Amino acid sequence: MDLDTRELLRKTLRPVLAERSDRPLSERLDELGWDDVVADDAALAICTLFETKGEVLGAGDALGPLLARRVADAAGMPEAADATVVLDGFALGPLAATVLVPGADGRVAVASSSSFDAEAVEPVDEHTQVCRVRGSLTDPTWLPASVWDEAVAGGRWALGAELTGIAHQVVVDAVAYTADRRQYGRPIGSFQALQHRLANAHVSTVGARGVVEEAARTGSAWTALVAKALAGAAAEEACTHAQQCYGAIGFTWEHSFHRYLRRSYILDRLLGGWRELEVEIGRRLLADRAVPKLGGIA
Amino acid sequence: MTEVSSKLTGVTDLGAGSFGSPAEYAAGVAAFLRSDARMQALVGRRWPTLEASAVALSELQRVLFDEGWSRLGWPELAGGLGGDPRFRAALFETLSEHDILIPEPYCTLEILVPVLLVHAPHLAERYVPALLRGDEVWAQAFSEPDAGSDLASLRTRMEPDGEGWRITGQKVWSTYVHLADRAVLLARSGEPGHRGLTMVLLDLHQPGVEVRPIRAEDGDNHFGEIFLDDAALPGDRIIGTLGQGWAVAMYMLQWERGAWGWLQQGRFHTRLAQALQHDVDAGPADAAAIGRAYARLAALRLQTAHTVERLAREETLGPEVSVDKLLLIDAEVAVWDAIRLHLGPAFDLDPEHEWLRSQFLFSRAAPIYGGSQEIQRGLVAQRVLGMPREA
Numbered sequence: 001m002d003l004d005t006r007e008l009l010r011k012t013l014r015p016v017l018a019e020r021s022d023r024p025l026s027e028r029l030d031e032l033g034w035d036d037v038v039a040d041d042a043a044l045a046i047c048t049l050f051e052t053k054g055e056v057l058g059a060g061d062a063l064g065p066l067l068a069r070r071v072a073d074a075a076g077m078p079e080a081a082d083a084t085v086v087l088d089g090f091a092l093g094p095l096a097a098t099v100l101v102p103g104a105d106g107r108v109a110v111a112s113s114s115s116f117d118a119e120a121v122e123p124v125d126e127h128t129q130v131c132r133v134r135g136s137l138t139d140p141t142w143l144p145a146s147v148w149d150e151a152v153a154g155g156r157w158a159l160g161a162e163l164t165g166i167a168h169q170v171v172v173d174a175v176a177y178t179a180d181r182r183q184y185g186r187p188i189g190s191f192q193a194l195q196h197r198l199a200n201a202h203v204s205t206v207g208a209r210g211v212v213e214e215a216a217r218t219g220s221a222w223t224a225l226v227a228k229a230l231a232g233a234a235a236e237e238a239c240t241h242a243q244q245c246y247g248a249i250g251f252t253w254e255h256s257f258h259r260y261l262r263r264s265y266i267l268d269r270l271l272g273g274w275r276e277l278e279v280e281i282g283r284r285l286l287a288d289r290a291v292p293k294l295g296g297i298a
Numbered sequence: 299m300t301e302v303s304s305k306l307t308g309v310t311d312l313g314a315g316s317f318g319s320p321a322e323y324a325a326g327v328a329a330f331l332r333s334d335a336r337m338q339a340l341v342g343r344r345w346p347t348l349e350a351s352a353v354a355l356s357e358l359q360r361v362l363f364d365e366g367w368s369r370l371g372w373p374e375l376a377g378g379l380g381g382d383p384r385f386r387a388a389l390f391e392t393l394s395e396h397d398i399l400i401p402e403p404y405c406t407l408e409i410l411v412p413v414l415l416v417h418a419p420h421l422a423e424r425y426v427p428a429l430l431r432g433d434e435v436w437a438q439a440f441s442e443p444d445a446g447s448d449l450a451s452l453r454t455r456m457e458p459d460g461e462g463w464r465i466t467g468q469k470v471w472s473t474y475v476h477l478a479d480r481a482v483l484l485a486r487s488g489e490p491g492h493r494g495l496t497m498v499l500l501d502l503h504q505p506g507v508e509v510r511p512i513r514a515e516d517g518d519n520h521f522g523e524i525f526l527d528d529a530a531l532p533g534d535r536i537i538g539t540l541g542q543g544w545a546v547a548m549y550m551l552q553w554e555r556g557a558w559g560w561l562q563q564g565r566f567h568t569r570l571a572q573a574l575q576h577d578v579d580a581g582p583a584d585a586a587a588i589g590r591a592y593a594r595l596a597a598l599r600l601q602t603a604h605t606v607e608r609l610a611r612e613e614t615l616g617p618e619v620s621v622d623k624l625l626l627i628d629a630e631v632a633v634w635d636a637i638r639l640h641l642g643p644a645f646d647l648d649p650e651h652e653w654l655r656s657q658f659l660f661s662r663a664a665p666i667y668g669g670s671q672e673i674q675r676g677l678v679a680q681r682v683l684g685m686p687r688e689a
Contacts, residue, residue: 207597
């Protein structure tokens with residue numbers, strides 16, 4: 001996918017993802033002919049989808065279906081594609097007939113949801129639909145850890161893309177605000193203190209985006225781990241700096257900023273927060289005593 | 299050995315066409331490094347001073363040039379064998395992977411030669427082969443005591459003198475200048491400000507030029523001062539045209555900020571891997587620091603790989619290349635912090651780590667050298683993000 005095609009895809013996706021609708025995201029994407037886009041270049045299509053979702057704070061769970069689809073593909077079990085994923089006792093989206101529940105040993109269970117009680121909860125981000133799930137697994141089919149690892153890798157770079165989308169949008173909006181807002185007779189964006197904050201956030205976002213795209217292209221679980229760590233940190237950095245640039249107005253309910261902040265909290269925690277992932281990366285390097293190089297010059 | 303030698307003859311005869319890709323070429327370089335006794339003698343070698351290291355590594359430069367390997371990636375005009383900058387990038391990567399130190403003049407070449415190829419091909423043709431072979435060393439002379447970040451305020455003057463020019467003034471922070479034969483120097487030829495500047499190539503071994511090394515905080519003479527008192531500059535030594543110095547300097551910076559980052563990331567991967575070979579009681583802070591350093595290094599590597607590819611396609615890089623430099627600063631500081639933390643008290647106490655300590659101390663200059671972190675952030679804010687200029 002070249003840059004122009006990607007930009008076009010982004011423009012097409014923006015209104016679809018921004019729509020506040022009860023219809024599932026998958027249905028809205030189908031109307032776009034999403035399958036054809038994915039067939040052309042799955043990695044960049046999904047990357048662009050999640051990035052754009054981050055930029056417009058798109059509603060609807062894209063992560064759950066992505067994880068389920070990857071489990072289904074890796075295990076050769078097509079029926080798993082419609083399952084609801086349950087992470088740390090929370091279902092991503094409404095409960096379907098089947099659930100996918102990762103176990104402590106790295107394997108993932110496919111089970112009926114009939115024995116589960118689901119209670120809708122209001123998470124920190126109002127547009128993230130999750131349910132608290134209680135109950136025990138009945139007659140689960142356990143799929144090997146390699147299947148869940150494969151799904152997690154895909155989930156991590158997709159979340160990484162969404163987090164860099166958030167980081168990007170937050171910086172763009174803060175740049176616009178600081179150009180308009182005047183104090184001491186000049187735009188506050190002309191002050192070096194604010195310029196350096198937003199420059200830092202931009203640099204971290206660009207750095208993270210490169211690793212996210214590499215993870216999408218290669219499908220490497222290791223690269224996806226690094227990508228999510230960088231993207232989570234970039235989103236936090238961008239939100240911290242942007243909030244400071246906004247001053248009090250950014251702290252109001254009316255201002256859109258807190259929605260990005262809230263969404264970034266949810267996304268960073270899913271499949272490993274950036275602080276935990278940094279430790280995980282370090283532990284693995286210490287164990288292997290090797291420093292693998294990602295990508296290279298083509 | 300035979301196979302390598304025959305391939306090598308192919309390199310010298312055929313140039314970059316001998317290898318389908320930089321990766322194939324890297325494999326060829328690796329085979330040479332492993333099979334050549336002179337190269338093997340340099341693996342893991344460290345020298346007590348920068349000067350001793352410079353002598354030993356100029357020998358490395360001579361061998362790599364005579365055998366053809368360092369000529370890939372440079373045009374024939376400049377003594378090269380053709381091919382684009384990706385070949386040079388592959389050479390640096392392969393040297394680092396074999397723990398052979400990269401000669402400092404290679405770094406200078408990356409910054410100074412591309413600008414000569416575009417803005418002064420006659421000088422590239424005349425001098426670059428000797429530079430590439432290590433027969434000559436060059437320095438970059440931009441900063442002055444009163445012109446650091448505010449480079450355009452520099453005062454070193456060039457005045458017409460017959461067919462040529464005379465240069466008077468003072469330069470500082472010029473890397474390797476006490477070992478250098480010539481300097482690429484930015485001087486004022488006209489009015490104050492950006493428009494009155496001209497880039498030139500000045501001989502340092504002549505009356506009216508005095509060079510003094512400056513000892514850096516790591517104990518080595520990394521850079522020095524140049525005192526210029528009516529130094530002679532022949533008329534054909536202008537890089538670009540008279541008054542075009544600022545544009546030429548900006549062209550140079552895209553290489554300094556892009557290609558240099560790639561070279562550095564290769565070194566850092568090797569250093570971090572070496573630190574992990576030490577048995578230490580790694581606590582949670584250690585794992586976090588290593589993880590953070592690695593993630594930043596990964597971001598730097600992918601970003602600079604992309605930049606080297608763009609340079610190879612002869613795209614002109616804009617202010618966005620400051621992003622590379624800022625990622626380099628983050629990675630350089632994080633990697634050396636992690637190494638120091640990982641090696642524990644022995645890092646500061648054990649003489650075994652003296653060389654690493656000096657590298658660590660040098661890394662503290664990462665946010666300063668080649669355009670400070672603050673200047674880069676300002677460029678990103680104003681020129682990339684479009685924030686308003688300061689009043």
